[in-house]
Amino acid sequence: MQLKVLVLAGDGIGPEVTEQAIRVLRTVAAHGDHAFTFEDGLIGGAAIDAAGTPFPPATREAALASDAVFLGAVGHNKFNALPPSERPEAGLLALRAALGGFANLRPAFAHPALADNSPLRPAVIEEVDILFVRELLGGLYFGQPREWNRATNEAWNTMRYTRAEIERVARVAFELAGKRRKKLTSVDKANVLEVSQLWRATVNEVAKDYPEITVEHEFVDACSMHLMNNPRRFDVILTENLFGDILSDEAGVITGSLGVLPSATIGGQVDLFEPVHGSAPDIAGQGIANPVGAILTAAMLLRHSAKLEAEALAVEQAVRTVLESGARTKDLARGQQGTILSTQEMGTRVNDALIDVLRGQAESARLTGVTR
Template sequence: MASKKICVFPGDGIGPEVVREGLSVLRVIEQAAGKRMFETEEELLGGASYDVHGVPMSRNALALARASDAVLLGAVGGPRWDPLPFAVRPERALLGLRKELGLFANLRPAVVFAPLLDASPLRRELVEGIDLMVVRELTGGIYFGEPRGVSFINGVETGINTEIYTRPEIERVARVAFELSRKRSRRVTSVDKSNVLEATELWRKVVSEVGAKEYPDVALSHMLVDNCAMQLIRNPRQFDVVVTTNLFGDILTDEASMITGSIGMLPSASIGGKVGMYEPIHGSAPDIAGKGVANPLATILSVAMMLKYSFDMPAEAARIEKAVERVLADGYRTGDIYREGEGKKVGTTEMGDRVRHAVLNQYQKR
């Protein structure tokens, strides 16, 4: 097998720390295989890029991403760059990458690992067995719609953003959700606000048509976003695959992450184009950057998603996921998931070391 080329954007804040641990897990897989399987090349992105190049994403960074088989991203942004003009803030690089690479579907799993049941703010009986996948449309909706901006209209300062979706945009992300559901329990919940927003009235119509025509074997239900936000707390196990708009997906996935115990635990995959992008859903956490205490598990699990979705290596991905669960079962915790008197509190590097050791053990037991 030819080696796979991975574009690495360590990014800002804790990004470089957690990316380092994620990449080192790949090296363990290479070690077990006895050959070089992954070629990596780094570039600056986000605030780190702005500080050097004056833009959050340079032409070289975009060219490297396009020429790679997959992208691994740490995190971008932080308060130090908040005063910048909107067009050059670090987050614009993330939106630009999604658009330029054609990454229209964001997959965000929310799985509760058994050893972390008591870390959830919800009661154990509500969260035990949660295994849901949110498919968030990623390149349309209010984050990209035109017109947008802040201007004076009839002498009044006015901010404008436009929620807009076309039929093709909705069809393609709906198909991603339906295809995923066929590998799971064949249930899809489509989330919208069709009672108020015409753009999501079209969303509901198109998702229904795609489901009825192309996926009659999948059970489709619809839910208004405010009700969905409530139901995620009331009865999260009712969901399997959830498909929704860019804005609603952004909000609901953060809610789902906290149900699992920590936003530091959840990975994501952005797919749709030739090159997939993989990143933890947490932010850059500049308050703990450089202290060696960040949780690397979301990034490590993002690497597992990269192996599964970009490199067709599901067995290796499963080994990483099992290793994470093994380490948690052994009681190791970073600060965000640690409870006083329960388990052993460890830092970023030791958590990575534990996962790497657990991965290697699986190969040695074959």
């Protein structure tokens, strides 16, 4: 397997956690004789400092020439005085638009080893495994017109979708639901918004092609409540851009930390992978950031871009093994007894566990005569 990855470490803790994720990918490549190549690029605040723009043309060209893009994080408070179109976050939106990925996949799961980290009762979150499919290129984030008119003290954004935009992301969600528990929840606000009425009607039309999938519709406010009191009722949640952003972040409560949640954006010319957490500039450079979200994002890259399912599962198993051993970064310690690991130490623990899992897979394949 040959894979060319553009690495955009970005701002804040991005470089620290990205280093550990790429380390894991190199381990997978070495053990499987895969030819993974990594090229570094600039985005966000780092790009503003070096090139005067959050999304330099060279980064765009390199991204479109890659098989996958791995992003750390963007954003820093020192750029808050800039116009929104010139801030680090504008670079991320421009990258998403350039790559064309319209389906953002955000898993939300309950690690048994982290049950005490969630403010929800263990009985509520036990065995929760949700996959958010968030439409990423439409809605309020990209709709026009949009403006803040300072002269009149007015501001407006436009939520806009076409049937085609809804249908394509719905089909991604239905396909993924078919590989899971065959249940899809579509979230909208169809009792108020015309855009949501189009969304619901389109999802119902697409559902006719997937009779094996159970479909339900939820208003976004009801869904946000059920995520906290009965999250096990959900499997795949399909929703538009803004609702998906809010709900998937809320679901971080289930796991107990955004620092362990990954994401992938697929459907475009090049897939984009980034952990859900932000740049956290207040802890950057201290070696205390949690790399697990970035490492699990690497697993999603293996699954969706490299098509290496066994290796993706190996990374996920390594993370489970390390968490079950009691290893914690500062955000996960929560007053628990034991040693708190640095970013690099946690990465080392996961990488060592991964080597063991990969060796086990190789031995099993040898004994069964399976060639991979």
